[in-house]
Amino acid sequence: xxxxxxxxxxxxxxxxxxxxxxxxxxxxxxxxxxxxxxxxxxxxxxxxxxxxxxxxxxxxxxxxxxxxxxxxxxxxxxxxxxxxxxxxxxxxxxxxxxxxxxxxxxxxxxxxxxxxxxxxxxxxxxxxxxxxxxxxxxxxxxxxxxxxxxxxxxxxxxxxxxxxxxxxxxxxxxxxxxxxxxxxxxxxxxxxxxxxxxxxxxxxxxxxxxxxxxxxxxxxxxxxxxxxxxxxxxxxxxxxxxxxxxxxxxxxxxxxxxxxxxxxxxxxxxxxxxxxxxxxxxxxxxxxxxxxxxxxxxxxxxxxxxxxxxxxxxxxxxxxxxxxxxxxxxxxxxxxxxxxxxxxxxxxxxxxxxxxxxxxxxxxxxxxxxxxxxxxxxxxxxxxxxxxxxxxxxxxxxxxxxxxxxxxxxxxxxxxxxxxxxxxxxxxxxxxxxxxxxxxxxxxxxxxxxxxxxxxxxxxx
Amino acid sequence: xxxxxxxxxxxxxxxxxxxxxxxxxxxxxxxxxxxxxxxxxxxxxxxxxxxxxxxxxxxxxxxxxxxxxxxxxxxxxxxxxxxxxxxxxxxxxxxxxxxxxxxxxxxxxxxxxxxxxxxxxxxxxxxxxxxxxxxxxxxxxxxxxxxxxxxxxxxxxxxxxxxxxxxxxxxxxxxxxxxxxxxxxxxxxxxxxxxxxxxxxxxxxxxxxxxxxxxxxxxxxxxxxxxxxxxxxxxxxxxxxxxxxxxxxxxxxxx
Numbered sequence: 001x002x003x004x005x006x007x008x009x010x011x012x013x014x015x016x017x018x019x020x021x022x023x024x025x026x027x028x029x030x031x032x033x034x035x036x037x038x039x040x041x042x043x044x045x046x047x048x049x050x051x052x053x054x055x056x057x058x059x060x061x062x063x064x065x066x067x068x069x070x071x072x073x074x075x076x077x078x079x080x081x082x083x084x085x086x087x088x089x090x091x092x093x094x095x096x097x098x099x100x101x102x103x104x105x106x107x108x109x110x111x112x113x114x115x116x117x118x119x120x121x122x123x124x125x126x127x128x129x130x131x132x133x134x135x136x137x138x139x140x141x142x143x144x145x146x147x148x149x150x151x152x153x154x155x156x157x158x159x160x161x162x163x164x165x166x167x168x169x170x171x172x173x174x175x176x177x178x179x180x181x182x183x184x185x186x187x188x189x190x191x192x193x194x195x196x197x198x199x200x201x202x203x204x205x206x207x208x209x210x211x212x213x214x215x216x217x218x219x220x221x222x223x224x225x226x227x228x229x230x231x232x233x234x235x236x237x238x239x240x241x242x243x244x245x246x247x248x249x250x251x252x253x254x255x256x257x258x259x260x261x262x263x264x265x266x267x268x269x270x271x272x273x274x275x276x277x278x279x280x281x282x283x284x285x286x287x288x289x290x291x292x293x294x295x296x297x298x299x300x301x302x303x304x305x306x307x308x309x310x311x312x313x314x315x316x317x318x319x320x321x322x323x324x325x326x327x328x329x330x331x332x333x334x335x336x337x338x339x340x341x342x343x344x345x346x347x348x349x350x351x352x353x354x355x356x357x358x359x360x361x362x363x364x365x366x367x368x369x370x371x372x373x374x375x376x377x378x379x380x381x382x383x384x385x386x387x388x389x390x391x392x393x394x395x396x397x398x399x400x401x402x403x404x405x406x407x408x409x410x411x412x413x414x415x416x417x418x419x420x421x422x423x424x425x426x427x428x429x430x431x432x433x434x435x436x437x438x439x440x441x442x443x444x445x446x447x448x449x450x451x452x453x454x455x456x457x458x459x460x461x
Numbered sequence: 462x463x464x465x466x467x468x469x470x471x472x473x474x475x476x477x478x479x480x481x482x483x484x485x486x487x488x489x490x491x492x493x494x495x496x497x498x499x500x501x502x503x504x505x506x507x508x509x510x511x512x513x514x515x516x517x518x519x520x521x522x523x524x525x526x527x528x529x530x531x532x533x534x535x536x537x538x539x540x541x542x543x544x545x546x547x548x549x550x551x552x553x554x555x556x557x558x559x560x561x562x563x564x565x566x567x568x569x570x571x572x573x574x575x576x577x578x579x580x581x582x583x584x585x586x587x588x589x590x591x592x593x594x595x596x597x598x599x600x601x602x603x604x605x606x607x608x609x610x611x612x613x614x615x616x617x618x619x620x621x622x623x624x625x626x627x628x629x630x631x632x633x634x635x636x637x638x639x640x641x642x643x644x645x646x647x648x649x650x651x652x653x654x655x656x657x658x659x660x661x662x663x664x665x666x667x668x669x670x671x672x673x674x675x676x677x678x679x680x681x682x683x684x685x686x687x688x689x690x691x692x693x694x695x696x697x698x699x700x701x702x703x704x705x706x707x708x709x710x711x712x713x714x715x716x
Contacts, residue, residue, distance in 0.1 A: 045495070052692075081607065138517075
């Protein structure tokens, strides 16, 4: 718990860090007014926000749908309750009934205490959209979380993790702050590993190669945490003989801007992406394994950027391409190499925002032996979040404890499958599931999907 | 009394209801749908999207799938409400002869009146029972009680009041009021030819509650009946995937 507020809150970024990001933190005595001004602005701009504010009937169907509520049993973590933290002020200032009868309709003046609650609870929401999937109206709580986090950011309130990542993005174009030298170093090492592990197979990892046809955008976390995902992608490109490259300017499939500052950092990432794609002359951008980042890259560029490249250079996910090659019968795969009992965790953004439920299964069934793949219950678009969605991967003891609580449901699901391998093709899921598996004592190895593809590819040259 | 409840209030309620609903929807139309935030798997086309939205509307599909106990109350309550709204209009307009007018050769006027009575009675009871069930749920279920405010209960009380009065007038002959006097009075309102309110206490009570509901409607969560379509229009829309295949690769999808 935060000592100052008694709420579960991640460590806040300092004022100095915010200034580096171009945001002057708003003094406490002006925060409330400023927040109201921003709310007033959003209600004339974003319809998904207004409908979430004005359509809820408080039926409670969302409660049992939210893994955060299931893990914490805190009424403010019921999606409708969480949104109410903003809705109470919205009603108070922007509706007739809230101005006339605040007590009756549950309207409330905004105060600093509530803003602290926003910070606590909108950073416990993982923007997984399971509530939108379950809500009879389709009210999307993630839309409110986006706006709450944006307003907090403008006030100068954000987790250290998100602000530091934003700063790394501005500096290097990736979350981990990797430099070109570091990137090349790691990739060289991975190429050697592949050569050793796969009978002298020579795989190249081109970086910033001009006149490439394909720009592959991996998650920067893959360089540290999930190297097998990078290897799998490189082996696939090698197999199909693609003229591909990684850009050191945008070595990032994720987009933390999308999760805390959509107004600037998210745009910055999109701008960088198309600047680099244009510079390298690529004909197609292929995305690596990252859930929120893939949603930000697939669904948002046309509406966050008016750069000409956005309309001209198509973006697909590496799963899309692998699936198409498998369906066309163009890949020789040996499922026996992945002889293990594997289950698939559908990353929220893939399943509920990007339409990937099918392609992940086409790939999975082609790379593991028949009968080795067990479905979780529920799965696909009804799947539960890993508990780390939207980058709430905080390490301070209190928040770490929360992450483990928020993954209770996931642990239960995984245990029921009896699998020994948990495939989670998303960087945030992986980063959340490594510790989750340990804390919940699950006897599973966490892997990516492309890892399994690379491992099963049969090279005959 | 007759002037205020019988003549002034009805027009006020109608103006507030129609004007208020229009104003709310007008306001919803000002902010844009900024990004495509469709929920996947998304519908293949706009027509498929509309079919899906109407399917959700007619069946309360999500509740049926994810919260069966809530569905049991909510769906029956709403279906009964819709059918009764239609029934009230038809029955008062035709003085209970609606079924006779639909199939004159088959259904006699007497049969039509009996049908109207029966269907109305059954729906009225379903409506009341479903409302009481939903009220009970809101009180007993801790999660729902936690997120409820006073107005959530008041809306239920208002509807329960209307349903209860209607059922009393329907079930107890002493309190019954036929179609004809109400029709005469309502016709007066529609034709701006004022007619006195039927002299019937329960009717006047129920009628006042209905007008209260109309006035409250645009300023409450009852707007969800329209909000449903505006919200679903945002989250259930088609998306076109870019073509697959890697340009310039040695191995192409087609040989």
